[in-house]
Amino acid sequence: MKYVDYKRVPIKHFDADKRVRSLNLQTLVPYTLEEVVAESSRCLGCGLCIQGCPARIDIPGYQIAMANGNIEDGLKINFEKLPFVEVCGDVCPHPCEDWCILDDNKGSIATRHIKKYISENTPDYKEVLKVKVQDLGGHPSVAVIGAGPTGLTAAFYLSINGIRVNVYEASGRPGGVMVHGIPPFRLPREAITKEAEHILSYGSRIFYNTRIGKDVQFEELLKENSAVYIATGNWKPTRIKITGEELQGVYHALEFLNKINSGEKIDVGENVAIIGGGFTAYDAARISLRLGAKKVTMMYRRSAIDRPGYPSSNAFEELDEAEEEKVIFDWETSPFEYVGENGKVKILKYWRNQMVDSGRGRRQPVPVKDKEYSLEVDTIIEATGQREDLSFIPGEIMEKLATTTTGDLVVNQYNMTSYPGIFAGGDITNKRKDIISGVGDSGRASMGILLYLKELGKIQRVPKRLTNYEGGPYSTTYYDMEGKEIPDSFPSPTEIKE
Numbered sequence: 052m053k054y055v056d057y058k059r060v061p062i063k064h065f066d067a068d069k070r071v072r073s074l075n076l077q078t079l080v081p082y083t084l085e086e087v088v089a090e091s092s093r094c095l096g097c098g099l100c101i102q103g104c105p106a107r108i109d110i111p112g113y114q115i116a117m118a119n120g121n122i123e124d125g126l127k128i129n130f131e132k133l134p135f136v137e138v139c140g141d142v143c144p145h146p147c148e149d150w151c152i153l154d155d156n157k158g159s160i161a162t163r164h165i166k167k168y169i170s171e172n173t174p175d176y177k178e179v180l181k182v183k184v185q186d187l188g189g190h191p192s193v194a195v196i197g198a199g200p201t202g203l204t205a206a207f208y209l210s211i212n213g214i215r216v217n218v219y220e221a222s223g224r225p226g227g228v229m230v231h232g233i234p235p236f237r238l239p240r241e242a243i244t245k246e247a248e249h250i251l252s253y254g255s256r257i258f259y260n261t262r263i264g265k266d267v268q269f270e271e272l273l274k275e276n277s278a279v280y281i282a283t284g285n286w287k288p289t290r291i292k293i294t295g296e297e298l299q300g301v302y303h304a305l306e307f308l309n310k311i312n313s314g315e316k317i318d319v320g321e322n323v324a325i326i327g328g329g330f331t332a333y334d335a336a337r338i339s340l341r342l343g344a345k346k347v348t349m350m351y352r353r354s355a356i357d358r359p360g361y362p363s364s365n366a367f368e369e370l371d372e373a374e375e376e377k378v379i380f381d382w383e384t385s386p387f388e389y390v391g392e393n394g395k396v397k398i399l400k401y402w403r404n405q406m407v408d409s410g411r412g413r414r415q416p417v418p419v420k421d422k423e424y425s426l427e428v429d430t431i432i433e434a435t436g437q438r439e440d441l442s443f444i445p446g447e448i449m450e451k452l453a454t455t456t457t458g459d460l461v462v463n464q465y466n467m468t469s470y471p472g473i474f475a476g477g478d479i480t481n482k483r484k485d486i487i488s489g490v491g492d493s494g495r496a497s498m499g500i501l502l503y504l505k506e507l508g509k510i511q512r513v514p515k516r517l518t519n520y521e522g523g524p525y526s527t528t529y530y531d532m533e534g535k536e537i538p539d540s541f542p543s544p545t546e547i548k549e
């Protein structure tokens with residue numbers, strides 16, 4: 052094999068007919084070492100991709116390491132900003148690849164597949180990283196609400212800096228949407244367990260089945276800890292609100308995926324309609340096939356070129372994988388009624404849409420109502436989004452928290468809200484709403500929390516980098532979402548603006 056080749060090393064797919072018969076069988080055949088070395092060797096080292104990565108990982112750094120087959124450095128460079136290397140190797144939407152100078156729709160460096168190789172081939176992270184828990188001249192406690200990727204990332208970077216971290220998780224498992232939403236055929240459960248256990252092994256305490264606002268009050272956390280990090284994600288379903296939504300066989304995707312991922316059996320019948328076009332819609336469609344559906348139709352209100360994420364490499368890949376499995380796509384459709392028989396859904400009625408240029412960015416779908424269409428269905432799954440639920444924050448504190456016009460919490464470049472000591476990140480604050488953005492938030496928030504604790508006099512010093520394992524020098528700079536380097540000094544809450 053040639054070691055420098057400007058064509059991307061292709062990734063092989065497991066046979067689609069076989070994989071639709073299993074909830075666990077992966078889609079992609081991982082790269083071999085030879086393929087990783089060949090692929091990493093293509094990198095030109097320009098660094099454009101770093102701007103595309105919400106966590107600002109030193110991507111060219113780990114390409115150099117892997118071009119030399121140096122897995123240890125590859126892992127350490129990733130861990131500088133990301134404790135979920137394997138999870139992201141499986142499911143990161145890899146926005147960095149869209150920034151790659153070699154990108155011509157299929158030529159960018161396959162950063163995600165290379166990550167997967169690094170993590171899969173490091174069974175014991177501790178043995179490689181040899182992290183020593185730091186002493187910053189104090190060990191105050193910080194409460195983290197939510198054990199999804201965002202909360203756990205903060206738990207990692209804070210605990211390795213000697214902070215006593217208390218994580219409160221409403222469910223009985225760590226991982227958030229990674230375990231309750233994303234199906235195992237895209238994200239193996241062993242990857243989540245391996246990375247969550249590694250994170251928690253540095254001393255964070257985790258309280259499962261503890262919902263803040265019900266089992267423990269938010270004010271108690273504020274009193275008992277020097278800072279609080281809210282990482283509760285988006286769990287309130289957004290429904291379409293049309294006639295027939297209450298019929299048996301109609302689900303919101305989050306509820307549906309949560310049931311399946313908890314081992315519950317659902318008989319979806321032969322014909323399934325999915326409403327939506329994002330991550331969740333694809334997962335609901337592909338799970339339905341694995342539950343035995345014969346025909347799965349994804350209905351989305353916009354056209355294919357207006358779908359979420361288009362024209363990113365991730366949007367192409369997810370469509371290809373679903374089409375390989377024979378998911379049917381029906382673009383530009385608006386469901387307006389579900390009709391049932393004996394309480395069970397039977398027919399989905401819909402209009403076709405016209406895409407209209409509104410003059411303001413994305414084209415808008417407008418239903419053409421003079422003709423009605425119908426589809427026979429046994430199950431309808433609405434993948435129409437979800438929102439944050441901040442009802443656990445008492446009114447008097449909520450009043451002091453600046454929010455956007457749509458009710459989202461406003462945070463500064465260190466993810467601190469307008470209430471000193473309350474930080475927030477992940478799906479509840481960022482717009483991208485993916486794992487790597489939550490991880491990026493938590494890197495900045497961890498640095499911000501340390502700076503805040505130093506201001507309070509609870510610790511004596513703030514390290515230049517959050518990790519302290521040997522090796523490097525690796526990139527340790529923190530950037531805001533516009534790509535500007537963020538300073539070491541901490542802005543006062545009054546400087547916090549939307």
Ligand SMILES: Cc1cc2nc3c(=O)[nH]c(=O)nc-3n(C[C@H](O)[C@H](O)[C@H](O)COP(=O)(O)OP(=O)(O)OC[C@H]3O[C@@H](n4cnc5c(N)ncnc54)[C@H](O)[C@@H]3O)c2cc1C
Pocket residue numbers: 142143144196197198199200201202219220221222226227228229232233261262263264282283284285286305308330331332334443476477478479484485486487489
């Ligand atoms: C079906 C689906 C597929 C997806 N696929 C991908 C993908 O392929 N790639 C990708 O990058 N992103 C994907 N995403 C998005 C990604 O999962 C989220 O962006 C990410 O999980 C957000 O992390 P988070 O930690 O902010 O929130 P979450 O993962 O939602 O975690 C929040 C945690 O907080 C807990 N919690 C909530 N309220 C409370 C409370 N009051 N007290 C205590 N605990 C509480 C919850 O139980 C949960 O464990 C997908 C999302 C869905 C729904």
Ligand code: SF4
Pocket residue numbers: 093094095096097098099100101110111114150151152153159160
């Ligand atoms: S943009 Fe592409 S070529 Fe440039 S450093 Fe990143 S991976 Fe390498």
